[in-house]
Amino acid sequence: MMRSILFLIPFLITFASVLPAQERPKREFRGAWIQIVYQPQYAEMDSARMCAYFDTLLDTLQHTGINALLFQIRPESDAFYRSEIEPWSRFLTGEQGRAPENGWDPMAALIEKCHSRNIEFHAWINPYRAQCNTAVALDSSHIYYRHPEWFVEYGRQLLFDPGMPGSRAFIGRVVDDIVARYDIDAIHMDDYFYPYPIDGVPFPDTTSYALYGNGLPLDEWRRSNVDTLIAQLSRDIKRRKPWVRFGISPFGIYRNNTTSPDGSVTCGLQNYDDLYADVLLWARNGWIDYLIPQLYWEVGHKAACYEELVRWWNRSVPGSCHLYIGQDVCRSLDAAGVSPLRSQLGYKMVLSRYLGRISGVCFWSGYPLVDNYKGAADELRRDYFSAPALIPAYTYIDDKAPKAVKKLHTRWCPDGFYLEWKADKTRDVMQQAAYYCVYRFDDEDAVDLDNTRALVATVRDTRYRLPFRDGSSRCVYVVTAVDRQHNESEPQMQKVKL
Numbered sequence: 001m002m003r004s005i006l007f008l009i010p011f012l013i014t015f016a017s018v019l020p021a022q023e024r025p026k027r028e029f030r031g032a033w034i035q036i037v038y039q040p041q042y043a044e045m046d047s048a049r050m051c052a053y054f055d056t057l058l059d060t061l062q063h064t065g066i067n068a069l070l071f072q073i074r075p076e077s078d079a080f081y082r083s084e085i086e087p088w089s090r091f092l093t094g095e096q097g098r099a100p101e102n103g104w105d106p107m108a109a110l111i112e113k114c115h116s117r118n119i120e121f122h123a124w125i126n127p128y129r130a131q132c133n134t135a136v137a138l139d140s141s142h143i144y145y146r147h148p149e150w151f152v153e154y155g156r157q158l159l160f161d162p163g164m165p166g167s168r169a170f171i172g173r174v175v176d177d178i179v180a181r182y183d184i185d186a187i188h189m190d191d192y193f194y195p196y197p198i199d200g201v202p203f204p205d206t207t208s209y210a211l212y213g214n215g216l217p218l219d220e221w222r223r224s225n226v227d228t229l230i231a232q233l234s235r236d237i238k239r240r241k242p243w244v245r246f247g248i249s250p251f252g253i254y255r256n257n258t259t260s261p262d263g264s265v266t267c268g269l270q271n272y273d274d275l276y277a278d279v280l281l282w283a284r285n286g287w288i289d290y291l292i293p294q295l296y297w298e299v300g301h302k303a304a305c306y307e308e309l310v311r312w313w314n315r316s317v318p319g320s321c322h323l324y325i326g327q328d329v330c331r332s333l334d335a336a337g338v339s340p341l342r343s344q345l346g347y348k349m350v351l352s353r354y355l356g357r358i359s360g361v362c363f364w365s366g367y368p369l370v371d372n373y374k375g376a377a378d379e380l381r382r383d384y385f386s387a388p389a390l391i392p393a394y395t396y397i398d399d400k401a402p403k404a405v406k407k408l409h410t411r412w413c414p415d416g417f418y419l420e421w422k423a424d425k426t427r428d429v430m431q432q433a434a435y436y437c438v439y440r441f442d443d444e445d446a447v448d449l450d451n452t453r454a455l456v457a458t459v460r461d462t463r464y465r466l467p468f469r470d471g472s473s474r475c476v477y478v479v480t481a482v483d484r485q486h487n488e489s490e491p492q493m494q495k496v497k498l
Contacts, residue, residue: 024452025353027486028389029324029360031068031292032061032369033124033249036091037075037132043094047104054106054113060370062117064377065385067458069114070188070249070362073107074125074174076132077143077160081107081182085174087139097139111183118435118458120185120391122247123178126192127171127229131158143170152204154195162194162225162276163208172232179240185484186245187237191294193226193277196269222276234287243430243484245289245394249326249362250279252295252309254316264312267303283321289394291317292362296328298335298344306348314355320396324360325352329368329376345376349384359392387452390437393486398430401487405436405479408492410466417468419477419494433481437488438464443474449491458482466498473498 034057036042045053061069073080078089078096082105090096092106100106107123114121130144133156138144144151144158150167151158160167175187194203205222213221230248237246255263255270263270271277282288293313297304310325317323325348332345339347352358363369369377393399403424411418423433439454441447448454457464466477477496481489 024387025389026450026452026455027359027392028353029068029290029322029362029391030066030385030389031070031122031324031360031362032066032366033070033072033326033362033364034366035072035075036080036089037072039091042092043090047100047102047106047109050106051109051113054110057366057370058113058117058119060377061366062119064369064381065389066119066363066366066369067389067391068120068122068185068362069110069366070122070124071107071110072124072126073178074123075129076126077130077174078139081105081178083174083177085177086143087141090136095139096137097141107182115183115460118460121183122186122188122245123182123184124188124190125175125178127189128160128162128167128195129157129192130160132156134158154203155198155201157195159195161205161208162222162229163205163212165212168225168229168232171229172236175233176236176240179237179244184244186247186289187233188247188249190249191251191271191275191277193275194222195275197274219273219276223272223278226276227278227281230282230287231285242397245397246287247290247292248279248282248288249292249294250277251275252293252297252326253304254280254293254312262316265308266305280316280318284318286320286396288321289397290322290324292324292326294326294364296326296331296364298331299338299347300335306344307351310348310351310355310358314357317357319357322359322392322394323357324362325358326362326364328364330373333374333376343379346379346383349380388455388458389452390458390482390488391486393488395485395487398483398485399487400431402426402431402433402481402483402489404490405433405462405481405492408479408494410494410496415465417466418463419466419479419496420463421479421492423462423481430485431483433489434484435460435482436462436464437480437482439478439480439491441476441478443476443495445476447476447478447491447493449478449480449488454478466496468498471497 079086080089080092087097088099111121150164152161237244250271253266253268255272256266257263295306295309297306299306335344337343405421408421438457440456441454478491478493480491
C-alpha cells in the first residue's frame with residue numbers, strides 16, 4: 001500500500017492537467033457483466049415478469065451510463081436461448097431442458113431491448129464447462145450422453161476435454177449457430193479455459209494426450225488446444241458475420257515476473273502457465289478483437305496490486321486489439337480509498353483513462369450497479385459517465401464511415417416536436433448505420449463534434465424528440481450516422497427554435 005500512496009502524489013499532480021480532457025471522453029467502452037449462474041430470480045419468473053425485469057435492469061444500467069451488456073447465455077453447455085443443439089438452461093427455468101412457456105426466447109427479447117436503448121449485446125459463453133456441479137442431473141438431450149468420451153470430471157465439475165477434436169468442433173457449431181441466428185454484437189468468453197487447478201489433483205487428460213499429443217510437452221500441447229479453438233472460432237465468426245466481434249476477459253495475471261521476466265510484479269495464478277490461455281498470442285495474431293482482463297483486486301493488494309496490473313496490461317497488449325479493464329464494483333468500494341478525494345472505484349476510473357492504451361471499463365457485475373451498492377451507480381453517473389459515449393471504433397475490422405444522414409428536418413407530431421432524418425439505403429451491411437448521434441450547440445457556438453458536452457443522445461431510431469419550450473431559444477442540432485464498428489459519418493445540421 002505504501003508504494004501506491006507514494007505513487008499517488010505525483011500522479012495526481014500530473015493528471016490534474018489532463019483530467020478536463022478525460023472527464024467526458026467521447027469514446028469509451030462501458031460494459032457490465034450479467035451472470036445467470038446461481039441467480040434464482042430467473043427461474044422464478046414467467047416471460048411477462050422477465051420482460052419487465054429486463055426493462056428495469058436495462059433502464060437502470062443505461063441511466064448509469066452503460067453502453068454494452070455482456071450477458072451469460074451458455075453456462076453449462078446449455079442455452080438461455082432457443083437452441084436445437086443444447087438444452088434450455090436450468091438457471092432459466094429451474095430444470096435443464098424445460099422450455100419457457102409458449103416457446104418464448106429470452107435472448108431474442110433481451111437483444112431487442114438492448115438495441116432499442118442503443119446498448120450493445122455481447123453473448124457471453126463458457127466454452128468448456130458442461131456442469132457446475134456433477135450432483136445436479138443433466139437433461140437427456142445433453143451432448144454428454146451422445147459423446148461421453150469428450151468429457152472429463154474435475155473436482156465437482158464436468159468439462160469438455162480441450163484436447164479432444166470433437167469438443168472443439170461441437171463448441172464451434174454452437175457458436176456458429178448463435179452468430180447465424182441472432183443479431184448479437186459480439187461473442188464473449190471469460191477466464192474458464194483449462195480449469196483453475198486443484199492442489200494435488202492433476203487434470204485427467206491422459207487419454208486425449210496419448211491420442212493427440214504428437215510429442216509436444218504437456219503444457220505446450222494444452223496451450224495449443226486452446227489456441228486452436230480460439231483461432232477456429234475467430235475464423236468462423238468473421239466468415240459468418242464479419243461485423244460481429246470476438247472478445248475475451250482473461251484472469252487478471254498473464255504471468256508473474258518470477259516465472260517470466262516480462263511478467264507483472266505479482267504472485268498469483270497465471271493465464272499462460274496454469275489456465276493454458278496465451279491471450280497475448282491471440283491478440284497479436286488478430287484472433288480476438290478485445291481483451292478485458294479481470295483486475296478485481298484492490299490498489300495495494302500484496303499479491304496482485306491493481307495499479308501494477310493495469311499498467312502491465314496497458315504496455316503489453318498490442319495496438320490492434322482493444323483493451324478494456326474489468327473492475328469488481330463491490331471489492332473496489334469495500335476497500336479503503338487511496339485518496340481523501342476518491343474511492344478506489346473512482347481512482348481506478350481515473351487511472352484507466354490516464355493510461356493511453358485503455359479505452360474502456362467493464363464492471364463485475366452489473367447487479368451491484370442496479371442496486372446502487374454503496375452509491376456506485378451514483379458515483380459513476382455523476383463523476384465519470386455524465387454524458388453518453390460512443391464505443392471506440394474497430395477500424396482494423398472496417399475503417400470506412402457510413403454516409404451522412406439525409407433530409408434532416410423538424411416536424412410537429414401529436415406527442416411532441418421531433419428532429420427526423422433518413423438513413424442511406426446501402427446494401428453493404430458494413431456501411432449501414434447502426435445508430436445515430438445527436439448533438440446540440442448554441443446558435444453562436446462553433447460546431448465541434450469533439451465537444452462531448454454537446455452530445456445529448458445516441459439513438460437507434462431515425463427521430464429524436466426535441467425539448468421544445470416556447471420557441472424563443474435558437475440552437476443548432478447535428479446528426480451523424482454510426483456503423484456497427486462505430487465509425488462516424490460526416491455531420492448534417494439543422495437550425496432549430498426551442
